[in-house]
Amino acid sequence: MNRIDTHQHIVPPRYAEWLREKGIKPGGVDVPTWSESAALEFMDGHGIQTGILSLSTPGVYFGDVAEACRWAREINIYCADLRDRHPGRFGFFATLPMPDVDSAIEEAEYALDVLQADGIVLLANYEGRYLGDETFLPLLEFLHERGTAVFVHPGELPAEPVPGIPGFTADFLLDTTRTAISLILSGAMERCANIKFILAHAGGFVPYIAYRILLTMAREGLAPSLDVLKRFYFDIALSATPAALPSLLEVADPDHITYGSDFPFAPPIAVDAINGLYEKYPLDPALRAAIDRGNSEALFPRLKGQS
Template sequence: MRIDVHAHYWTDDYLDLLVNLGRTDTDAQRGQGAGGGAELDARLQLMDRAGVDMQILSAAPLLPHFAERDKAVSTARFVNDQYAAVVAAHPDRFRAFAALPMPHVEESIAEMGRALDELGMVGVVLNTTILDRVLVEPEFAPIFAELDRRGAVLYLHPAGNSVCTPLIADHQQTWMVGAPVEDTISVVQLITNGIPTRYPNLKIINSHLGGALPMLLQRLDNQYGWAAPETPELPSITARRMWYDTVGHGHVPALRAAIDSLGADRLLLGTDFPYEAGDIFVRAIDFINDPSIDPAAAKLILDGNAQALLGIDSGSVATP
């Protein structure tokens, strides 16, 4: 089954709610084709054209992360209920990752339970930072512990915060450069803090081929002993305990580097819809079948890995 694990969905109602609660970064998500109604119909037609059976929807990076507890909790429930509704209306085409009211840990664990147990979500989504705080802070450990207890999937997406540096933010590089740098920093923090080894039942999906990780693995192996001696094992081993989506904007050399460095069994189809739409959306799938990619590896990435990881039964899904 062909499953796209990196696909955004935002209704105007949700974006308006965020604005009413003080967010000022929703303009880029409006009118892009990621909403309901006619936009949803057009999305389904594009999925059919590209041969995508199913998308796993997520609200990242516009997640309900608010310092105010009440704002975070009510907004998380709102967006998760919206996602449950669209999945219920199209059960053969969509599943969803649950949003959590971070940084409020107790409330996030409660909403995780509701979303996974009652709403049928296939995992949880977090940004790579929570209000500019890193995920590996000790305060957030109960989130990892609960996900591990459940054997759940955690999908990570950049927050779009330019890695908190004006060197990126002030030079129009927040998404062109900043996003994959966010991915890189996050995944290396997970590795050096031993998150995949401490929580072996937790299944982590990182975005955008892991950022620069495929190019850095040997460097990490060479330098972690003195730079991050608390790292519990070779970084290249820990890296292969996680998964990575294939959002690489059709750049085949980047995909080959990820296959060679991380393994084809660790890569999952991702498109970044709606930011890769139309012909570019089709390319996001087709580039995996480039002649320079081993056909067996391409088959795993396109049609095997995500279904196995997410435990989705293909018998209930109609083929486009």
Template sequence: MPESTAAPASKPWSRAIDVHHHILPDFYLGELENLGVATILPGIERPTWNARKSLDMMDRHGIRGAVVSVWPGVPATLEAKPAAEFARRVNEYLAELAAAHPGRFGAFATLPFPHMDLVLQEFEYAADTLGLDGVGLVSNYAGLYVGDRAMDPLFAAAARRRSPLFVHPTLPPATDQPGLGLPASLYEFPFETVRVASQLLYNQTLERFPELPVILPHGGGGVPFYAGRLACGGLISPPLAERLPADPVGSLRRLYVDIAMTGDPHALAALRSFAPATRILVGSDFPLMPESYTLDTGHQVVRYGGFGAEDRARLDHGNAEALFPRFTGKDV
């Protein structure tokens, strides 16, 4: 008999694996303050965090495990040595957190961009020695976007290990954009994800590294709406046609997305139209989004997303288990 994936009415999930779960350790925030970084995101109140808060939230939502990330990671303005030391401290903390809570936490490594030689060294240490589960990236590092060919050495190393890359948006690099009197994350983050996807598409990254899993949060940002438009490059400039894969939209649909902030009917319709059920993952965005909002999002996706029983199990845990072997072990 297939295992039940039914959840109590108060919980949207039953055995879920949350791939979009932020942590904000005190030492990390303290180090950012020492570096003169007053806030992780202008215009946003900084939530408090500890492991107990994450575990309690997970239990309330029916989330069995979370692959956590320290966002936004190591500032790209740091010189090589302090950047590498900062990344190492974060990654060792992540490994200790996962070891202290078997089956509950995995982690995306933080890397010392833009220093590519140190990025590769730290990735190998994080993956092969610490046993972390993938890499947490931001959309750009002082203007170097994640889809750039300069990232190929990391893509190759991650593809060899089938290590997922979780690419969270951050602020765009331009310093002279009008602020509109609103937090930039409110409207810029979806476009940041589109920028990353456009590079991945026109550099044929997924074709060149077919074993590389790439996760775009927030339902892929603006990608579901823009996928067809992004495929039109050859119509606008004929030389761009040579840079496109044979099936541009099909290439973009190979990306993984999570369901964070996709519970409203318009976003959910776009997500379900664009992403195959085998590419959709649970994501809470905890604690940067209020838990009540995250809970509502989960319920909306489950109730109105049109998932049959098999696809519902994929969303809840099956897709993530295929990406993160940690959660198929005996301690789960």
């Protein structure tokens, strides 16, 4: 039991109640029930030693910056306390009160310096603005200076949903893809090269459309190269399948792929199904060991040697 799960969510009970009161269904699904005992039971049953926890969409901002700041601080302290009560079992990506950049930088500084967060979680878009938007550059520069790991999780696509198709089915994947392209075309990947961006769900559609991205770079006057895509990290949450893995392995740096479960939004039965495909997929044993743990140890050195 030594996997490091870089895509595991936390749904604190008070936060879950808040979302339910607002009638929010993240990605078109009900807010799942979560508890630390259920998380530990899930991890023990799926070979996971450490879960790096993050808040999923919709985050904490609903038009009130002060309210978002209070919720971000409460959730970050909650995560830090959980980590400290279960040494070696949990880490966390800190939540920020985005899209207010000044407040986000303040909370990031507190989370990284005081709470010793393992990194930051950002949604792919905020109010329709993707992460390469110039308004977010001060935050990216701050995270660049810290060499921060940034987990990029999709949010609600800034478009009307298609009736009968949940957002998690395809909209989430497009949202991640859009923000990755935004980071590339804006120059943020070059200007903030010390940020370790981890793209959820194998990067959405990024591996599959890699050469379309290169054509777009050329059209925009940028030198097209797969090297920029290889600088992203990719987790394999809900994506370790015979259909998705070949594209991912063709595009990603083998040292930049991490294990992910998406629990509890992905229930154990769904994780079992994906893990079954992943465990049967013909991977070199060294690469499998790197995905399950080694690559994450390089990202989070504090976890090295704890297996």
